[in-house]
Amino acid sequence: MGPFFAGPNSLIAEYEVDLATIEGLENVSAKQIKEVKVNSIKLNLANEEELDLSDIYSASLQIVSGNTEMQSIAIKNPIESKGNELVMDVSSEVDLSEYLKGKQFSLVLDLDFAEDSFAEQIGAIIDLELTVKHK
């Protein structure tokens, strides 16, 4: 998909929701979920050879699904870390319950590149830690 130009570039992942595969939610059904808050989000760039965090001004993360509106859930601006891993600042207001109750959602990560990158592909791993209230 590269090269990537300086400025905002988007990465996307579609996630098939299967509560049974999420540690801690194995025995919770969608109907039981009342509220889902984000505790922390960790971002890992997967292209350590071509790109690291010093090449990126900022990162923001959104969530969206077919039935729900897009919401911003985390931001890191400016990025002062080097290497490949950072902890993002998370929204305390957003409730992800409707996304986890659905079948699928997408995460959209916007990375603001300081310069053009000639990487052929860019990947990232997002680790989410959630607090779930349920019946």
Added chain:
Amino acid sequence: MKKILLASIFSIILVATGFAQDSEEADRLIGVWEPSHGKAKVKVDKIGEKYYGKIVWLKTPNDPETGKPKVDKNNPDEKLRSTPLRGYRILKDFVYTDEDEWTEGTIYDPENGNTYSCTIKMTDENTLDIRGYIGVSALGRTDIWKRLKMPSKK
């Protein structure tokens, strides 16, 4: 009885990829557009089956007070106020209906932090009527956006 649990971390892998399948008529919205005030340029993309527009250019990219790139300082969510305006999605969740109209979306005004319901009407291939409103469409304001065209090759 309500229970609270901390769901252990789960991971999702993201990659840069093409956003969605083509739908020729609806995809005419994809492109770079300039609002009438001329202070920004907005690029419309498709994610899933919906359309989103993010700011890709600002006439005044830096905040005169700080001298740094502008951020979303009016965001109602205090934790998100450091989000850069360049790259910010101000158009969200638009669905193509028919007759050159995209509906069910919202438009965000970074100057006051308000989000409005919004409809987009394409009046010709290079012109959009963007109508933001609260409640019913009759109570709103329409702005005209023009498509930015690539210079033609000689």
